[in-house]
Amino acid sequence: MDCEHYREMISGLIDNELNAEEVNTVNQHLSRCTECRAEYDFLIENTEQLNSLSFREPQDVVMQNFWRLPFSRFARNAGLVLVVIGYLFLVAYGFTTFFLDPEGGLVGKIALATFIIGGLIVFGIALIERLTTYKTDPYKEIDR
Numbered sequence: 001m002d003c004e005h006y007r008e009m010i011s012g013l014i015d016n017e018l019n020a021e022e023v024n025t026v027n028q029h030l031s032r033c034t035e036c037r038a039e040y041d042f043l044i045e046n047t048e049q050l051n052s053l054s055f056r057e058p059q060d061v062v063m064q065n066f067w068r069l070p071f072s073r074f075a076r077n078a079g080l081v082l083v084v085i086g087y088l089f090l091v092a093y094g095f096t097t098f099f100l101d102p103e104g105g106l107v108g109k110i111a112l113a114t115f116i117i118g119g120l121i122v123f124g125i126a127l128i129e130r131l132t133t134y135k136t137d138p139y140k141e142i143d144r
């Protein structure tokens, strides 16, 4: 058999498509033929590169690069500030409307109390997460 035939078997060997007898045959040839051995090593290397690439989800890399952009961080921080400001305004408005007004309805008071408690929990968790990840954030230096 010539090398051309073995080249096809080498691909099959790497893809685990050969039976035991074929594996034996191609391995014997690989131990004798340096050219096919080089081809085999080359294919193995490329296959490993392909496999190691798929270990990392492409969207992870895209998202990481996205959050590294200064604009992304600015937009996220600005959005957070706006949410907090809006939240405080709504709380102040709800407080004067439902709690200070003697005619304020019970439903409004319950809604406001729920809103405040829920907000405190969400902001509290976000704050704790920020403080704990801040210490270990690998991009801390890039931020500033």
Ligand SMILES: [Zn+2]
Pocket (backbone or CB within 6 Å): 002, 003, 006, 029, 033, 034, 035, 036, 037
């Ligand atoms: Zn050969």
